[in-house]
Amino acid sequence: xxxxxxxxYSDQKPPYSYISLTAMAIQNSVEKMLPLSDIYxxxxxxxxxxxxxxxxxxxxxxxxxxxxxxxxxxPRRPDQPGKGSFWALHPDCGDMFENGSFxxxxxxxxxLRAEHMACKGSPMMHYFHHHHHHHHPGAxxxxxxxxxxHPAGPTSTNIINRDYKxxxxxxxxLTSVMHHLGYPVPPQLSSMVNSMxxxxxxxxxxxxxxxxxxxxxxxxxxxxxxxxxxxxxxxALPVPVPIKPTPSLGPGTALTGLQSGxxxxxxxxxxxxxxxxxxxKGAPLHPALLLS
DNA sequence: CTTTGTTTAGCCTCGT
DNA sequence: ACGAGGCTAAACAAAG
Numbered sequence: 001x002x003x004x005x006x007x008x009y010s011d012q013k014p015p016y017s018y019i020s021l022t023a024m025a026i027q028n029s030v031e032k033m034l035p036l037s038d039i040y041x042x043x044x045x046x047x048x049x050x051x052x053x054x055x056x057x058x059x060x061x062x063x064x065x066x067x068x069x070x071x072x073x074x075p076r077r078p079d080q081p082g083k084g085s086f087w088a089l090h091p092d093c094g095d096m097f098e099n100g101s102f103x104x105x106x107x108x109x110x111x112l113r114a115e116h117m118a119c120k121g122s123p124m125m126h127y128f129h130h131h132h133h134h135h136h137p138g139a140x141x142x143x144x145x146x147x148x149x150h151p152a153g154p155t156s157t158n159i160i161n162r163d164y165k166x167x168x169x170x171x172x173x174l175t176s177v178m179h180h181l182g183y184p185v186p187p188q189l190s191s192m193v194n195s196m197x198x199x200x201x202x203x204x205x206x207x208x209x210x211x212x213x214x215x216x217x218x219x220x221x222x223x224x225x226x227x228x229x230x231x232x233x234x235x236a237l238p239v240p241v242p243i244k245p246t247p248s249l250g251p252g253t254a255l256t257g258l259q260s261g262x263x264x265x266x267x268x269x270x271x272x273x274x275x276x277x278x279x280x281k282g283a284p285l286h287p288a289l290l291l292s
Numbered sequence: 293c294t295t296t297g298t299t300t301a302g303c304c305t306c307g308t
Numbered sequence: 309a310c311g312a313g314g315c316t317a318a319a320c321a322a323a324g
Contacts (some may be wrong), residue, residue: 017314036296060315066298073297083324084296104306104313 014047018057018064020102021047022071026089033074033088036062070096070109 016024025042026034034042040058043050050057065071070093073085090109099106 019314056316059317062297063299063316064314065296083294108313 011048013049016102017104018061019068019070019105020097022061022064022087023089023096026087031086033086035082035086036065036084039087068109069093069111 014021021043022039025039026032028042029038039061040054043061044054065087070090072088072090074088075085076082093109096105096109
């Protein structure tokens with residue numbers, strides 16, 4: 001029977017993998033990125049099961065963050081104190097749980113070995129080379145995944161990720177690096193950059209160029225987001241666009257109309273409510289609700 | 293020091 | 309059986 005006031009899986013282990021839990025936390029956040037400690041917090045707040053054995057599962061979770069290419073690191077800006085980077089979802093990771101299971105993904109979002117090698121030298125150069133080429137000024141970020149869609153499998157070119165990690169590994173704000181490299185930073189590129197790295201690559205001239213969601217008017221899970229992403233002066237930080245562009249969608253996927261930048265946060269809250277109803281039934285939640 | 297992040301290894305479950 | 313994906317342990321480095 002439903003326990004009034006109870007809001008989660010009690011002490012039962014939730015039917016989610018660490019990947020889905022982490023993705024849930026990230027997607028739920030206003031900026032679509034969270035520091036590690038906030039990912040912990042998210043999970044512990046909602047799933048009492050994870051309030052114990054923290055050493056164990058947090059180690060596993062960190063392992064997942066590092067090991068899985070679907071998670072990317074985004075360095076803090078200088079005005080944001082704290083330890084560690086922000087974690088976000090790779091824009092091209094698509095729907096990892098299309099099969100409806102949050103315990104087991106359809107397939108891993110993995111990079112090619114060649115792409116690993118390709119960026120050893122100067123990731124930044126690779127990045128701009130490829131992306132200036134692939135992404136055109138007006139082009140929707142969505143177009144990015146087009147060349148990933150080969151049904152054949154994961155062999156699609158996915159240069160972004162390694163470069164991503166390379167860029168992030170540099171620890172420098174994207175715009176700084178660009179400047180250092182002498183890049184002119186054209187508006188269209190900055191727009192793209194700001195879409196993909198709303199946190200890192202924010203350029204003043206493009207602040208108003210992307211759809212903006214008000215961060216404070218939506219607090220899924222009843223979680224207070226206020227103050228989380230504001231600087232010392234209480235000014236709101238640049239508001240991002242949802243990281244996930246257009247995932248590879250099968251025909252007739254219900255998600256089709258829901259994924260544009262105009263869709264604010266997904267109904268993760270709804271999802272959880274549903275999960276409560278389904279609790280104990282073993283029925284997984286609808287995947288479309290997790291990462292849209 | 294603690295926290296964060298990376299990496300390797302082994303075992304498990306699941307689907308084919 | 310096999311492979312892919314998930315979980316845990318652990319060693320280790322780096323950063324705050």
